[in-house]
Amino acid sequence: MTEPVSPITDDILLAVEQVLMHAHPQEKAQRSIALYTNWQALSELQRADALAKPSASKVIKLKEPGRPAKPALVDAKHLARRGLGSLAGRIALLHSLAHIEFNAINLALDAVYRFRDVPVDYVSDWLKVASDEGEHFMLLSNHLLHHNSYYGEHNAHTGLWDMALRTDHDILVRMALVPRILEARGLDVAPPMIKKLEAQKDIDSAAILQRIYTDEITHVAIGNRWFRYVCEQRGLDGAAVFRDLLAGPSSAYLRSPYNDEARLQAGFTREEMQVIRDMENEYRETVQGQHS
Numbered sequence: 162m163t164e165p166v167s168p169i170t171d172d173i174l175l176a177v178e179q180v181l182m183h184a185h186p187q188e189k190a191q192r193s194i195a196l197y198t199n200w201q202a203l204s205e206l207q208r209a210d211a212l213a214k215p216s217a218s219k220v221i222k223l224k225e226p227g228r229p230a231k232p233a234l235v236d237a238k239h240l241a242r243r244g245l246g247s248l249a250g251r252i253a254l255l256h257s258l259a260h261i262e263f264n265a266i267n268l269a270l271d272a273v274y275r276f277r278d279v280p281v282d283y284v285s286d287w288l289k290v291a292s293d294e295g296e297h298f299m300l301l302s303n304h305l306l307h308h309n310s311y312y313g314e315h316n317a318h319t320g321l322w323d324m325a326l327r328t329d330h331d332i333l334v335r336m337a338l339v340p341r342i343l344e345a346r347g348l349d350v351a352p353p354m355i356k357k358l359e360a361q362k363d364i365d366s367a368a369i370l371q372r373i374y375t376d377e378i379t380h381v382a383i384g385n386r387w388f389r390y391v392c393e394q395r396g397l398d399g400a401a402v403f404r405d406l407l408a409g410p411s412s413a414y415l416r417s418p419y420n421d422e423a424r425l426q427a428g429f430t431r432e433e434m435q436v437i438r439d440m441e442n443e444y445r446e447t448v449q450g451q452h453s
């Protein structure tokens with residue numbers, strides 16, 4: 162359970178893969194934090210050297226990263242929905258958020274594990290995100306313990322890894338859709354959730370969500386940074402690429418209303434926000450057309 166992780170200077174990509182495949186949730190979170198701390202302790206030159214070394218880690222399609230036997234994963238429609246007026250309802254919410262953060266650790270580590278020949282700053286950014294997600298997970302996990310619950314006590318969403326599988330063939334598609342669609346959705350839903358928790362005088366939970374929300378703006382900004390970088394490298398028009406990628410099932414993840422203020426702060430352009438709105442409408446019309 163506590164097998165050692167390779168030192169990052171020996172083989173950074175293997176060290177990342179080992180944390181990605183580690184099943185124990187709290188250990189995975191803490192190791193993600195440690196990876197970034199160790200990475201930060203290296204000089205620029207040492208980081209570049211670490212990435213230039215051949216790695217024993219080979220990129221494969223990952224049907225599933227390391228995860229514990231519990232929580233059991235079920236279709237979202239089978240998850241009990243409870244209001245935030247009761248402690249049990251708030252625990253259920255915190256449990257589902259812990260599951261999202263656990264998955265976010267995996268997504269951030271996978272961004273490093275899977276896409277090679279990238280700038281040193283790309284690795285630094287995604288290790289930072291994995292570390293933040295580890296901290297978010299630990300905040301929620303400890304908060305659940307404090308309320309005599311734990312991560313794994315309830316069922317959780319299946320399907321959070323789907324978008325990873327659908328975007329694992331190309332860094333451009335991954336950057337376009339995971340941070341900018343999945344993570345960005347957190348920016349829309351967090352502020353009203355924080356208000357509801359405050360209305361219930363659950364100040365501790367509200368404070369955890371506020372901390373997560375502030376960090377998530379920076380994660381979406383990192384997604385935007387690297388999406389634009391890859392577009393520039395390939396000589397592509399970002400807004401047009403984004404529109405193309407959203408044509409089809411990826412638009413199922415779009416749900417208004419959008420938090421324009423936070424999204425613009427995270428680096429979305431107004432043109433891209435219009436693309437998002439257009440594609441959501443187009444998708445809804447298509448789905449309605451199929452049902453009528």
Ligand SMILES: [Fe+2]
Nearest residue numbers: 262265294297
């Ligand atoms: Fe997070």
Ligand SMILES: [Fe+2]
Nearest residue numbers: 265344377380
């Ligand atoms: Fe995040």
